[in-house]
Amino acid sequence: xxxxxxxxxxxxxxxxxxxxxxxxxxxxxxxxxxxxxxxxxxxxxxxxxxxxxxxxxxxxxxxxxxxxxxxxxxxxxxxxxxxxxxxxxxxxxxxxxxxxxxxxxxxxxxxxxxxxxxxxxxxxxxxxxxxxxxxxxxxxxxxxxxxxxxxxxxxxxxxxxxxxxxxxxxxxxxxxxxxxxxxxxxxxxxxxxxxxxxx
Numbered sequence: 225x226x227x228x229x230x231x232x233x234x235x236x237x238x239x240x241x242x243x244x245x246x247x248x249x250x251x252x253x254x255x256x257x258x259x260x261x262x263x264x265x266x267x268x269x270x271x272x273x274x275x276x277x278x279x280x281x282x283x284x285x286x287x288x289x290x291x292x293x294x295x296x297x298x299x300x301x302x303x304x305x306x307x308x309x310x311x312x313x314x315x316x317x318x319x320x321x322x323x324x325x326x327x328x329x330x331x332x333x334x335x336x337x338x339x340x341x342x343x344x345x346x347x348x349x350x351x352x353x354x355x356x357x358x359x360x361x362x363x364x365x366x367x368x369x370x371x372x373x374x375x376x377x378x379x380x381x382x383x384x385x386x387x388x389x390x391x392x393x394x395x396x397x398x399x400x401x402x403x404x405x406x407x408x409x410x411x412x413x414x415x416x417x418x419x420x421x422x423x
Contacts, residue, residue, distance in 0.1 A: 265384040268341060270390055280400050281400050282319055282332065283296040283319045293355060294321050294332070296317065296354070297310035297314075299317060303336065304318040314350065317334070322353070337382075344382055345381045349379070360374040390405075
C-alpha cells in the first residue's frame with residue numbers, strides 16, 4: 225500500500241465549477257444592483273429628512289423650554305456658523321436662540337446635508353421662528369410685522385439624485401411630520417400624493 229500518492233476525493237473546485245459559480249454570482253449582482261442603488265438612495269433621503277425634522281422639533285421644543293424666540297434656518301455656509309445668513313434650499317441648517325440686544329447668538333445645533341446626491345427643494349423656506357408659546361413664524365418678528373405667523377403648511381422636500389423624495393411638513397397648528405409623496409394613503413401619505421408632490 226502506497227501512502228504518498230493517494231488522491232484526496234472532493235477537495236477543491238474544478239475550473240468548470242469555479243467558472244459556473246462566478247457566472248451565477250455575476251448574474252445575481254447584475255440583477256440586484258438597481259435595487260441596491262434604489263435602496264441606498266431612499267436610505268439617504270430618509271436619513272436627511274429625519275435629521276431635518278428632528279432639528280425643527282428641537283427648535284420648537286427649545287423655544288417653549290426657554291420661553292425665547294428660537295430660529296431654524298437653512299444656510300449655504302458649510303459648516304454653518306452662528307452668523308450664517310438664511311438661504312432658501314440651503315445646503316445645511318442651524319438652530320439658534322435669538323439674542324436680546326446685549327447677548328450673543330446661542331447656537332443649539334448646526335448640520336448639513338452630508339449625504340452626497342441629496343438636495344433640498346421647495347420655495348420660500350429659509351426660516352422658521354418659534355415663539356416661547358410654540359407659535360410658528362415665517363420670520364423674526366419686527367416693528368413692521370410683529371407677528372409673522374405661518375398661515376399655510378411649509379414643505380421641505382428632500383430629493384435624491386435618482387428623483388426619490390421625502391417631505392418634512394410644518395403645519396400652522398404647530399405639528400411637524402414627514403411624509404412620502406409616493407404613498408397614496410395612510411399616515412405617511414402626503415396631501416399631494418396623487419401628484420407625487422408634498423402639498
